[in-house]
Amino acid sequence: MNSILKTKLSFMMFLEFFIWGAWFVTLGTYLSTLNATGLQTASVFSTQSWGAIIAPFIIGMIADRYFNAERILGVLHLVGAFLMYQLYQSDSIDSFYPYVLGYMILFMPTLSLVNSVSFRQMKNPEKEFSLIRIFGTIGWIVAGLSISYVFKWDSEAAIGQGMLRNTFLVASIASLVLGVFSFALPKTPPVTVNTNEKKTISQMLGLDAISLLKDRNFLVFVVSSVLICIPLAFYYQYANQFLTEVGMENSTGKMTIGQISEALCLLLLPVFFTRFGFKNTILLGMFCWALRYLLFAFGDAGEMTFMLLFGIALHGICYDFFFVSGQIYTDSKAGVQNKSAAQGLITLATYGVGQLIGFWVAGYVSDMYADIKGESIAQFWNQLWIVPAIIAGVVMLLFMIFFKNEKVSNVE
Incomplete structure (x- = not known):
């Protein structure tokens, strides 16, 4: 794998997990500022599980059959940037929930898509993938360190001033960047070009x-x-x-x-x-x-x-x-x-x-x-x-x- 391709895939992984780490880690703390009850908080976090359950259908019915993986990745993150901005603007748990549900349904499939884009470019995934995937972990770490030590949004004073909501704005911007950048990733067409080869629900x-x-x-x-x-x-x-x-x-x-x-x-x-x-x-x-x-x-x-x-x-x-x-x-x-x-x-x-x-x-x-x-x-x-x-x-x-x-x- 040449250095330009390595850099592109590493940057993709960095942004993918930077986006997730930028808002998900502090989500419980943020929901407490919206006076969410325990069960309301549970309903918000459960959107991750619903996204995980629905993700195979998006991958199996669309990504694996009709469109290039990098294009779907780009579209999902562009729409995700809009939804994340709506979360930034939400000021109540009632307005927050529909947007986070929509966002997680779109985001969870991207976890598989970034892997698909990476694996398809590798001749020896066993040796090469870990060197690419580690940048995802670095992205998550950078997001957490930035929130605490650069912006200081998780301090007691900042939380009281409502600054923690800025995590959604940062995630929105990063999602927009990854959405645009995805179209510059290597072309990753469907493996199955025959659209008559339909996957069953049990396979998905x-x-x-x-x-x-x-x-x-x-x-x-x-x-x-x-x-x-x-x-x-x-x-x-x-x-x-x-x-x-x-x-x-x-x-x-x-x-x-x-x-x-x-x-x-x-x-x-x-x-x-x-x-x-x-x-x-x-x-x-x-x-x-x-x-x-x-x-x-x-x-x-x-x-x-x-x-x-x-x-x-x-x-x-x-x-x-x-x-x-x-x-x-x-x-x-x-x-x-x-x-x-x-x-x-x-x-x-x-x-x-x-x-x-x-x-x-x-x-x-x-x-x-x-x-x-x-x-x-x-x-x-x-x-x-x-x-x-x-x-x-x-x-x-x-x-x-x-x-x-x-x-x-x-x-x-």
């Missing part, structure tokens, strides 16, 4: 891999994946708001420690996977989910700040050791014909069903403890974080009991 959603659930271990893994996404949703929905309300300065910037940890743990994963096996790798990921929420429950922004920072830093193990190793395991269990369908099934189960349930559970728990918040913010967050810690612990025990140890042939 990865349901062709449903037969894999006859394997007890794979069934246990899929159920565990859905359940572990419930505590995961608590982190996405409330971590930034929690850190801000307990008084941590530059909370958004400090949350980028999680992305740095994620990048480092990707390097450690193959070693741990090979030495300790799939089951132990997954169990460590689950254990760290429970541990991070206990650290959040009993830490504070004073003498116990190290507990909060350590909880953030655990993100790499929490995410990589469960989700990435799970993708490797899924690939090993699926036959040649079902590899894509199996990955689609896991994506639907986690980002679709699992997180959809998780966001609503998190919203319900928040409303359940709402009265405590009026008396003690610290006590409110302590009670809230105990819930996902318990859920993660229970899922870990169930997986430990019901999943029988096995070797993953393509890794070990």
Whole structure:
């Protein structure tokens, strides 16, 4: 791959995840300024799950059959720029929700499209893709650092002045740039030029891999994946708001420690996977989910700040050791014909069903403890974080009991 092409793909990845990180991390905090209830907050975050569920239809019915991937990417981001600007102008949860729903339905397919554009230009994706994808992580980190240390929009004073809404304006501008830039990306025509070759709904959603659930271990893994996404949703929905309300300065910037940890743990994963096996790798990921929420429950922004920072830093193990190793395991269990369908099934189960349930559970728990918040913010967050810690612990025990140890042939 020549340097110009590498630069284009890297810039595409940088903007893709800069856009997402520029507004999604602080979304929970922003919704609190709109006086959103727990369930209203859950409905907003659930738009990500609805987008993940609908995305295969957009990719399968349009992108894979009719138009170049880079053109669809450009159009989706141009429309997304308009919707993001409408979010910037919204001043109530009622006006905010329709725009964020529309935006996430359009944005989630772009995550697959940027991968498609990248893979189609590579002769050796196994070696080349990670060097391109790392710029996405850098984009997310730059967004968080900019919010905290450049613009300082997540400070208590700035939030009180309504400055946090500027995150949507930045995301809108970046989306506009990526939308225009996409048309300069390499041409990526549909793989299937015969439009009579129609994908079925089951193929789009990865349901062709449903037969894999006859394997007890794979069934246990899929159920565990859905359940572990419930505590995961608590982190996405409330971590930034929690850190801000307990008084941590530059909370958004400090949350980028999680992305740095994620990048480092990707390097450690193959070693741990090979030495300790799939089951132990997954169990460590689950254990760290429970541990991070206990650290959040009993830490504070004073003498116990190290507990909060350590909880953030655990993100790499929490995410990589469960989700990435799970993708490797899924690939090993699926036959040649079902590899894509199996990955689609896991994506639907986690980002679709699992997180959809998780966001609503998190919203319900928040409303359940709402009265405590009026008396003690610290006590409110302590009670809230105990819930996902318990859920993660229970899922870990169930997986430990019901999943029988096995070797993953393509890794070990």
